[in-house]
Amino acid sequence: MFSGGEYSPSETEPFSCLNSVTASRKKKNKNKRRFSDEQIKSLETMFKSETRLEPRKKMQLARELGLQPRQVAIWFQNKRARWRSKQLEGDYSILRANYNSLASQFETLKKEKQALAIQLQKLNDPMKKPGEEGEFSGQGAAVNRSEGEYTTKGESDMNPRLSNEQPEHGLGVLSYEDNSIKAEYFELEEPNIMSMVEPADGSLTSQEDWVSLDSDGLFDQSSSGYQWWDFWA
């Protein structure tokens, strides 16, 4: 029902200025902004087919919905903005999932490589005692090592190319000083995990006191205190 609905400042009044009204009825009324569900639905549908509106359809839509063309235009602008930030959120969780996936693949790959190295060592020199598991430290090109010499503790200088600067934000790419991957990047974000702090909320890291959550360096340099870009933007 929501009797209110319309509201529309109409073509003749370019500004709405919904003052007073203050002491509104508790429930209904819907005295001011917030387009009606049908208006929203139409706009949404339109947006799905084209995120930008040609003047043609803008006018038409505005007439149909009883809104000013300006309002339709603004709605589309805001919608695009909202959409972009939603996009970012989605991309983020996908990227995080991919990262976690890759990380565990990395771990198993490392184990496999270790296994191969051990086998190789056994074949190479069956008499050696199995203390430090040996591996290559090579770059993949220098494969044909003579025979028995390994450098212990591989993965040390794996790829030097990562050390280029990151002028973007003064961000320093994190050079993976040790070769353990820090396991899951952020626990895959099931809502149940955050729920200890604040039960009903679907957002990502946001919360009133999320600052206290990642205290053990899960993010390595992000999301803990505040640093670099946050203020002074």
Added chain:
Amino acid sequence: MFSGGEYSPSETEPFSCLNSVTASRKKKNKNKRRFSDEQIKSLETMFKSETRLEPRKKMQLARELGLQPRQVAIWFQNKRARWRSKQLEGDYSILRANYNSLASQFETLKKEKQALAIQLQKLNDPMKKPGEEGEFSGQGAAVNRSEGEYTTKGESDMNPRLSNEQPEHGLGVLSYEDNSIKAEYFELEEPNIMSMVEPADGSLTSQEDWVSLDSDGLFDQSSSGYQWWDFWA
């Protein structure tokens, strides 16, 4: 009087209703909205020390700046929101950098493993023709394989744990069917790269026609058309 900044609807008038006013001075004046630089500066400073302020200081600050307490409160809310989304952006680029780093480490690790496998094979049976390079497909626990048996084409079922559901958004974690890492996740986002499509813009993936960018599956399932959560949210 006070043609300048102030505006403040004052304590007596809870609503502002700034219509007309239209014909404004070109440069100065700053008609309505937009607090003055000093107000902003104070607010910003305050925010830096405490992102949420107790009613005590809210009042004081409001008096100092000639704003309604409500405005101060709202400014802080909005600021917190802006800050969070900035945070997300930062986290995203860090995560992407880490992903790229990990990906290239993964590549070199894979090469190294391959190299070991080849060596092993050579030692194992020097007479065999070097067709399919053999590897383990094992899970890391079953390391001590008898000796000569390899399964060609490793990495197939590397980690089954990734296939748990992702109820969050209906997002399907992307199971890495092939073992090539797709190289750089998104080219490290130097502004110069985007500049082919739209020169001056610092945002992340946003652009009017960014849809045409990742045509070969860089994001695998993100950022190409639109799917799941975007509309119908």
Added chain:
DNA sequence: TTATTGTCCGTAATTAGTTCA
């Protein structure tokens, strides 16, 4: 219990700066 207060969220609308036909 209900009423108050504070927070976050989604969103409408405004402003300033940029782009383009």
Added chain:
DNA sequence: ATGAACTAATTACGGACAATA
């Protein structure tokens, strides 16, 4: 080079929710 349309950043509002008095 003027103006229409866009973007990004802001200001502001109302509703949902939680803690509290």
